[in-house]
Amino acid sequence: MKVTTAGESHGKGLFAIIEGLPAGLTLDMGAINAALAARQGGYGRGARQKIEHDEIEILSGVRNLVTLGSPVTVAVWNRDYENWRPIMAPEGCDTSLKRLTKVRPGHADLAGIQKFGQTDARNVLERASARETAVRVAAGEICRQLLAVLGVEVKGYVVSVGGVRDTNVYPFGALSNKTDLGMLSEELTAAAKAEIDACRMAGDTLGGIIELRVSGLKSGFGSCMTYPEKLDARLASVLMSVQAIKGVEIGDGFALATRRGSAAHDEICYENGAYRRATNHAGGIEGGMSTGEELVLRAAMKPIPTLMQGLSTVDVATNKPARAAAERSDVCAVTACEVVLEAALCTELARVVLERLGGDTMQEVISRYGDLS
Numbered sequence: 172m173k174v175t176t177a178g179e180s181h182g183k184g185l186f187a188i189i190e191g192l193p194a195g196l197t198l199d200m201g202a203i204n205a206a207l208a209a210r211q212g213g214y215g216r217g218a219r220q221k222i223e224h225d226e227i228e229i230l231s232g233v234r235n236l237v238t239l240g241s242p243v244t245v246a247v248w249n250r251d252y253e254n255w256r257p258i259m260a261p262e263g264c265d266t267s268l269k270r271l272t273k274v275r276p277g278h279a280d281l282a283g284i285q286k287f288g289q290t291d292a293r294n295v296l297e298r299a300s301a302r303e304t305a306v307r308v309a310a311g312e313i314c315r316q317l318l319a320v321l322g323v324e325v326k327g328y329v330v331s332v333g334g335v336r337d338t339n340v341y342p343f344g345a346l347s348n349k350t351d352l353g354m355l356s357e358e359l360t361a362a363a364k365a366e367i368d369a370c371r372m373a374g375d376t377l378g379g380i381i382e383l384r385v386s387g388l389k390s391g392f393g394s395c396m397t398y399p400e401k402l403d404a405r406l407a408s409v410l411m412s413v414q415a416i417k418g419v420e421i422g423d424g425f426a427l428a429t430r431r432g433s434a435a436h437d438e439i440c441y442e443n444g445a446y447r448r449a450t451n452h453a454g455g456i457e458g459g460m461s462t463g464e465e466l467v468l469r470a471a472m473k474p475i476p477t478l479m480q481g482l483s484t485v486d487v488a489t490n491k492p493a494r495a496a497a498e499r500s501d502v503c504a505v506t507a508c509e510v511v512l513e514a515a516l517c518t519e520l521a522r523v524v525l526e527r528l529g530g531d532t533m534q535e536v537i538s539r540y541g542d543l544s
């Protein structure tokens with residue numbers, strides 16, 4: 172299976188083509204749209220979300236809600252395009268409008284114009300923008316529905332926002348009961364909102380940490396034989412590909428480096444005819460393969476680089492010092508990022524599962540998964 176996305180932040184829309192989905196997967200459009208709405212939510216989002224009302228439109232590969240085995244094309248149209256048509260229209264527009272030359276530290280602006288030979292960072296930022304994640308969520312939710320048929324479930328929550336961090340350990344079942352910030356504690360949510368409010372007043376932004384967990388994945392997905400097949404490498408890669416992610420850890424991750432081996436590894440036992448690990452410091456992956464225990468991953472999101480206060484930069488039109496450009500921005504998008512990371516994880520997991528199982532139809536996929544121990 173292969174997923175490609177396209178589309179600019181203020182262009183006509185965002186699009187994804189999913190190739191290699193088996194025939195016979197029944198889609199729940201309501202669940203996909205609910206995830207798109209969740210991505211738009213959270214405390215600290217910017218004015219753009221008041222304009223958009225993201226909804227999926229399926230353009231190919233599905234008939235009467237069931238996949239056909241042909242490439243599935245999904246679209247999420249940009250309502251804001253009506254305001255940007257004179258600036259963005261592929262058929263012809265005025266490119267002297269909304270030029271961005273006071274490049275933002277931390278964004279793709281400067282590295283992008285250097286790489287692509289541009290003088291206007293708009294030609295780079297339109298694609299680098301996290302607006303692209305709307306369609307990644309749509310594609311990821313389709314993949315989540317495929318995994319769910321096999322009993323594989325993906326959940327996540329916001330562990331921290333800025334300096335407000337939840338240090339509790341939660342069972343998988345507790346991860347559904349989230350606050351509007353995507354956290355699991357009301358008290359920490361209130362503290363995080365206060366920090367977001369303070370940031371908004373200061374014209375600043377905030378990042379955070381997201382934890383993702385997967386239950387129901389059988390052992391043996393991924394491989395120790397070649398490095399591109401390693402499950403940990405693949406999952407870290409897809410999480411790292413999400414805008415603003417600067418760190419990923421699996422299981423106890425960085426903390427493992429501080430422990431002795433006796434406190435770092437999960438002892439093995441045999442219970443009710445199956446091998447189990449007594450603990451799960453490895454986050455469900457050993458030797459690049461799933462162990463059958465829950466997958467546990469964490470990702471660190473940096474603060475969004477568009478600051479209303481504007482950081483020091485250079486105006487690339489004059490090469491003189493300037494304050495970085497800022498029109499509107501999210502103060503904190505960690506809640507949205509959690510939704511995106513779940514979707515990205517679902518996409519890569521579905522790829523891993525289909526690579527091992529093959530199958531043209533969902534019946535084949537289901538029966539092959541059932542045959543695994």
Ligand code: EPS
Nearest residue numbers: 180217219299300301302475499500501
């Ligand atoms: C986003 C839409 C964007 C930004 C944000 C994510 O809208 P606009 O640029 O029109 O205000 O709110 O993009 C970024 C964080 C970024 O760095 O570009 C969205 O729909 O998620």
